[in-house]
Amino acid sequence: MSGQADAPRRTGALHIGVVGAGTMGRGIVQLFAQAGHTVLCFDEKLDAAAHGVAAVFATLESLVAKGRLASDALDGIRARAKSCAALTDLAGCDVVIEAIIEDIAVKRDLFGRLEGIVADNCILATNTSSLIVAEIASACRHPERVAGLHFFNPVPLMKVAEIIAAVRTAPLVVATLRAIVEGAGHKAVVVADQPGFLVNHAGRGLYTEGLRIVEERVATPSEVDDVLRESLGFRMGPFELLDLTGLDVSSKVMTSIYEQFQEEPRFRPSSLVPPRVAAGLYGRKTGEGWYRYEKGQKVEPARRSAPSLPGGLTVWVDPDAPDGDALAGLVQNTGARRRLSASDADICVVQPIGEDATSAALRLGLDPSRSVAVDPITPFVRRRTMMLTVTTTPAVRDAAHALLASDEVPVSVIGDSIGFIAQRVIATIVNIAANIAQRAIAEVEDLEAAVRIGLGYPFGPLHWGDRMGATKILQILNGQLQATGDPRYRPSPWIARRAALGVSLLTPEAPR
Structure with a gap:
């Protein structure tokens, strides 16, 4: 493909081959057949491709019944999506997408065979979620035609796809795949060939910091999930997600990304995980993980009930507290009395950022035994997090x-912790995303879109960092780094420089 113009080829009605008729393969067949392409599906297992295409038609028939797809549109898809009995039937395809087992040897063998079948200008794409694309491409005579094209399950509904440009992938291939994906109504994000690509890479912070918080006995899994879901707007907390995906699967991904990044401390797996995997506590599919499940439904753990409010209570609120007015109003509404001197109060309330309750109390000259801290970054009206010294x-x-x-x-x-739960998790997510941007693994716009769509976060990570403030993110990371000495918390230069300049974390590097 070298020497051709760096512009997408014809992306109207293409012939697209899909190898693999499992869940991902079927989703890819449906996506591109609905987009108007002719799609041929092949699977090494006898009759699997035919059954896979039939399953796609059954899914689309249900959409017709619900009024979400016109019957004549289904007729057109039936004419365009077909199964085939031999790999050689893909000879006339413009693009072939592999969606088979995550085994490097099997994938390399397939790509080597495909090169002997398809035309020289046919693009070969792999839907791998964890393997280095360059290693798959190295089995080919023309590695420049090979790229990653990573979809998420369910393919038709998860409106994002990662286009992974391997070291030798031709720009024309990337541009063509982007045009095809966007023509099918999905957001295409271009990613360097790095471990975890973009979405799985950016998602490490939620899991690993959630596990670290539980390791330190700051909070229980359900307490972490409650705070992140109710206070910050995550669809699910990290432990709910681990139970959904299966800890047996997630543990392998965590270990793989950590090892592929040369044991980068930011991705260090938790020692809590191997014993639970050994015990078969995988999550929903085994009936028990971080939670128990009955008939497929999570059994909600008991929550701590609020005690009765004692009479005659006196309270001191840090005058510099970010939510000081809201706290003062709450004190007044309960009939408790607010004290101007901490020495005269039954309770002293502080609101630190990047500091634990014990340190904040000592810094302000308070009696730690009478002090508590309330997280100032979470909305006061959703769920409040109170930290003890x-x-x-x-x-x-x-x-x-x-x-x-x-x-x-x-x-x-919760127990004493530098940064509560929400502060720690947001800072970790932002720090990993900033390092992705610093290394140009993806453009800032693609990074933000992929995380919002692929992970379902309320905001893109760098936008979230801006909402909280780069200086505060630095304060939390540096507080953790100083207290623990763990290089996991070292701030990305991307954050430090933009905080120093007072500019947005979304600000790209100056052109060189």
């Missing part, structure tokens, strides 16, 4: 909990 007394804990829950907003009571 090492020596907070049970009486102070219960009185503060009762106060914070007095208007029926749920409260999570």
Whole structure:
């Protein structure tokens, strides 16, 4: 393909081959047949391709019955999507997409065979989610025609696809695949051939920091999930997601990405995981993981009930607290009395960022046994997170909990931690995303879109960092780094430079 113009080839009615009739292969067949392409499906297993195409038609028939697809559109798809009995039937295809087992030897063998069948200008794409595309392409005489084309399940509904440009992939191939994907109504994001590509790479922060928080006994899995789901708007918390995907699968992905990144501390797996995998606590599919399941439904764990509010309570609120007015209003509404001097109060309330409750109390000259901290970055009206110092007394804990829950907003009571739950998780997500941008693994626009669509986060990670403030992100990361000495928390230069300049984290590097 070298020497051809760097512009997409004809992307109207193409002939697209799909090798593999499993869940992903079927989804790819449906996507491109609905987009107007002729699609041929092949599978090495006898009759699998025919059954796969039939399953696609059955899915589309249900859409017709629901009024979501016109019957004449289904007729056209039936004419364009076909199964084939031999790999050689793909000879006339413009693009062949592989969606078979995640085995490098099997994929390399397939690509080697395809080169002897298809034309020299046929694009070969792999739907691998974890293998290095360049290694697959190295089996080919023309590696420049090979790229990754990674879809997410279910393919027709997950409106994003990663186009992975391997070291020798021709620009024309990338441009053509982008045009085909976008023509089918999906967002195409171009990604360098790096471990985890973009979406799985960017998603490491949620899982690994959630596990780290539980390791440190700051909170339980359900408490972490509650805070991130209710306070920050995640669709599911990390432990709910691990149970959904299966810990046996997720543990392999965590280990693979960590090893492929040369044991980068930011991706270090948790020691909590191997014993649970060995015990078969995979999640939903085994009936028990981080949660128990009955008839496929999660059994909700017991939550801590709010204690009764004691009478005559006196409270000191840090005058510099970000939510000081809201806290003061809450104190007033309960009938508790606010003290201007901390020494005269039953409870002292602080709101640190990037600091634990014990350190904040000592810095302000407070009695740690009478002190609690409330997370200032989460919306005060959704769920409140109250953090204890090492020596907070049970009486102070219960009185503060009762106060914070007095208007029926749920409260999570957690152990001492630099950055609470929400601060730590957001800072970790933003830091990993910033490093992706720093290394140009993807453009900022593609990074933001892929995370929103592929992971379902409320915001793109760098946009989220801007909402919180780059300086605060640095404060949280540096606080963790100083306290633990763990290089996992070292801030990306992308964040540090933009914080110093006072510019958005979305600001790209200056052209050179």
